[in-house]
């Protein structure tokens with residue numbers, strides 16, 4: 520069984536996944552880290568300072584671990600594309616995401632693309648099947664994890680709880696070359 524923790528970069532997936540994995544005693548696979556470490560990519564996108572994932576290799580990597588572990592948590596902004604049985608989509612105020620990504624030293628273009636992706640619900644829209652969406656803005660990690668545990672336990676489904684478009688529409692008209 521695969522539980523995906525997805526959402527825009529900077530939303531808090533790794534932070535939440537670690538606590539969730541410890542609490543439930545389930546192995547967590549950090550997809551971004553695995554892609555880099557085991558070269559599960561086809562090329563590097565120098566412009567965006569990221570990797571173009573080789574999904575065939577990544578799927579093989581994930582299924583081998585799943586076979587051993589039975590239940591796994593997939594932490595990453597593409598985890599919802601890896602045939603998960605259950606998807607948690609983390610959401611966060613776009614300006615908080617912007618601050619976190621700037622702090623990491625991301626290029627302005629990369630920061631803006633991710634802020635726009637959050638405003639446009641990209642991860643949520645791409646998530647098919649059993650989906651539970653959580654707004655993490657101003658919430659403690661423990662509190663978020665408790666909600667996820669309850670959601671998994673009761674196979675809860677929820678979509679469409681935030682709408683960033685009105686308040687943050689101006690970000691959508693910006694362009695950085």
Ligand SMILES: Nc1ncnc2c1ncn2[C@@H]1O[C@H](COP(=O)(O)OP(=O)(O)OP(=O)(O)O)[C@@H](O)[C@H]1O
Nearest residue numbers: 527528529530531532533534535596619658659660
């Ligand atoms: N609930 C929270 N409250 C306050 N800060 C948080 C919370 N969740 C995460 N953070 C902080 O936000 C930053 C980004 O978190 P994290 O690395 O977990 O995001 P991510 O979604 O896994 O990012 P990426 O997809 O790029 O790996 C970290 O500095 C983390 O400490």
